[in-house]
Amino acid sequence: MTTLLPQALQAVIDEFAHLPGVGPRTAERYAYALFKSDQRASRQLALAVQQLHQGVKLCPKTFALINASDAISPLYEDPTRNKRIVAVVEDPLDVIAIEKTRQFTGTYHVLGGVISPIDGIEPEQLHVQELLERVKDDAVEEVILATNASVEGETTALYVQRQLEDAGLTIAVSRLARGLPVGVDLEYADHITLKHALEGRKLL
Amino acid sequence: MTTLLPQALQAVIDEFAHLPGVGPRTAERYAYALFKSDQRASRQLALAVQQLHQGVKLCPKTFALINASDAISPLYEDPTRNKRIVAVVEDPLDVIAIEKTRQFTGTYHVLGGVISPIDGIEPEQLHVQELLERVKDDAVEEVILATNASVEGETTALYVQRQLEDAGLTIAVSRLARGLPVGVDLEYADHITLKHALEGRKLL
Numbered sequence: 001m002t003t004l005l006p007q008a009l010q011a012v013i014d015e016f017a018h019l020p021g022v023g024p025r026t027a028e029r030y031a032y033a034l035f036k037s038d039q040r041a042s043r044q045l046a047l048a049v050q051q052l053h054q055g056v057k058l059c060p061k062t063f064a065l066i067n068a069s070d071a072i073s074p075l076y077e078d079p080t081r082n083k084r085i086v087a088v089v090e091d092p093l094d095v096i097a098i099e100k101t102r103q104f105t106g107t108y109h110v111l112g113g114v115i116s117p118i119d120g121i122e123p124e125q126l127h128v129q130e131l132l133e134r135v136k137d138d139a140v141e142e143v144i145l146a147t148n149a150s151v152e153g154e155t156t157a158l159y160v161q162r163q164l165e166d167a168g169l170t171i172a173v174s175r176l177a178r179g180l181p182v183g184v185d186l187e188y189a190d191h192i193t194l195k196h197a198l199e200g201r202k203l204l
Numbered sequence: 205m206t207t208l209l210p211q212a213l214q215a216v217i218d219e220f221a222h223l224p225g226v227g228p229r230t231a232e233r234y235a236y237a238l239f240k241s242d243q244r245a246s247r248q249l250a251l252a253v254q255q256l257h258q259g260v261k262l263c264p265k266t267f268a269l270i271n272a273s274d275a276i277s278p279l280y281e282d283p284t285r286n287k288r289i290v291a292v293v294e295d296p297l298d299v300i301a302i303e304k305t306r307q308f309t310g311t312y313h314v315l316g317g318v319i320s321p322i323d324g325i326e327p328e329q330l331h332v333q334e335l336l337e338r339v340k341d342d343a344v345e346e347v348i349l350a351t352n353a354s355v356e357g358e359t360t361a362l363y364v365q366r367q368l369e370d371a372g373l374t375i376a377v378s379r380l381a382r383g384l385p386v387g388v389d390l391e392y393a394d395h396i397t398l399k400h401a402l403e404g405r406k407l408l
Contacts, residue, residue: 004279004300006271008259011252018245019234028297030223031256035269039257041222046254048215052235053243055212065239067210075208093232096208 009035058092061134063110063127065092075107082106084141088131088160090114090148098146106144109134114152115159123159131160132167142172149178213239262296265338267314267331269296279311286310288345292335292364294318294352302350310348313338318356319363327363335364336371346376353382 005013009031016027034042059066059073066073075081075095085106089095095108111126134140145160147153161173178196180189189197209217213235220231238246263270263277270277279285279299289310293299299312315330338344349364351357365377382400384393393401 004303006260006269006274008252008255008271009269011259012249012256015245015249015252018241018249020237021230021233026225028300029225032269032295032297033224034253035256035260037222041219042253042256045216045219045222046250048212048219049238049246049253050250051212052216052239052246055215056210056239065210065213065236067212091236093236096232099208 058110058112061130062108063092063112063130064095064108073108080105083138085144086131086134086138086140086142087144087146088157089146090153090156094146106142111147111156111160114147114150114156116152123156126156128160128163132163132169135164135167135169135171140171142174145173145175149176262314262316265334266312267296267316267334268299268312277312284309287342289348290335290338290342290344290346291348291350292361293350294357294360298350310346315351315360315364318351318354318360320356327360330360332364332367336367336373339368339371339373339375344375346378349377349379353380 005028012031012034013024013027016022016030017024019027022030034045055068056065057068058064059070059076062073062076064073064075076083082105086109087098087104087106088109088111089098090111090113092110095110098104098108109127109131111128111131113121113126115121115123115126131143135143143160143164145157147157147160157175164171164173177200178193179200180186180193180197186194209232216235216238217228217231220226220234221228223231226234238249259272260269261272262268263274263280266277266280268277268279280287286309290313291302291308291310292313292315293302294315294317296314299314302308302312313331313335315332315335317325317330319325319327319330335347339347347364347368349361351361361379368375368377381404382397383404384390384397384401390398
């Protein structure tokens, strides 16, 4: 079937198909849309992708994504941000999600994944040691474990909590609230979510 | 919010967001996945995208996608394909879809879109004149109107049919069968599909 499409198009399809959740049909649609758009769009995408790795790095302190030209995360260095409250997240994109709420004035620490023996990710591969050091260095008062509400996320949160305890760091450790998301009918909520919503109910 | 992410990453996100059906969150996921993969993957994607336009062109006869080095569609020139049967499709990717059935031994003619006044696509922009010429030149016996089963697809099929008639070309003109798709329960089929399934019922 590969001979049906021009090689140059098939090459783009093959590369797009490596992106997460992109199957062959979607990759075909992307590649064809790119071909249909003017050549400048292709050139811009090519250039942006080419410069991605040299322009982006992980912050050595928070492991958030930063400009390669920055020494440290600008958010971390921002004097208006409270270094004594640290939200611990799995991925750099989780930082963006929390920032969009405009409710958080603390700083972040990106673990760089979750403990997942199936995917070969051991606790040692996550940036937990660096978190412990930060807690000491910055005199952190609260760590918010903002990992996902998945089995791996829970396991990782528990692991980080234990590590903080083992290091003798007696600080406040919290976890994001669980319950009904906005706009979801009670009858459509799964029973685990509903269980959490009941357990975490608030007196009015 | 744009200052939250490194510029080089935001640039890739912005470009990915131009792809059809890709929103900002999906574009973020794609860009981050690319950053997490090794630099070679980015370089390969950049190279493939860069070479796309110079490596691909439209066949001047069938308007299918072909290698820029080819003069004409290899499928059209294939002596085992019947030039007297022409499947008329909207998009070049429709060719791939039909080829995958391995049921069609004729040739293709890509219209390059459908009549859609809302999107500013007039009949004159489609490759209909070229189809009429092909019908004469290749002594075509049957034209299969394989446009989509949408309002625009139907309108376009009707338009092509009239153009063939107006040109005095008395050849067989057919349309793809409509009815229940495989694996869909009757109770879940929409009523228009069911109406077509009834009208097109076959005696056993």
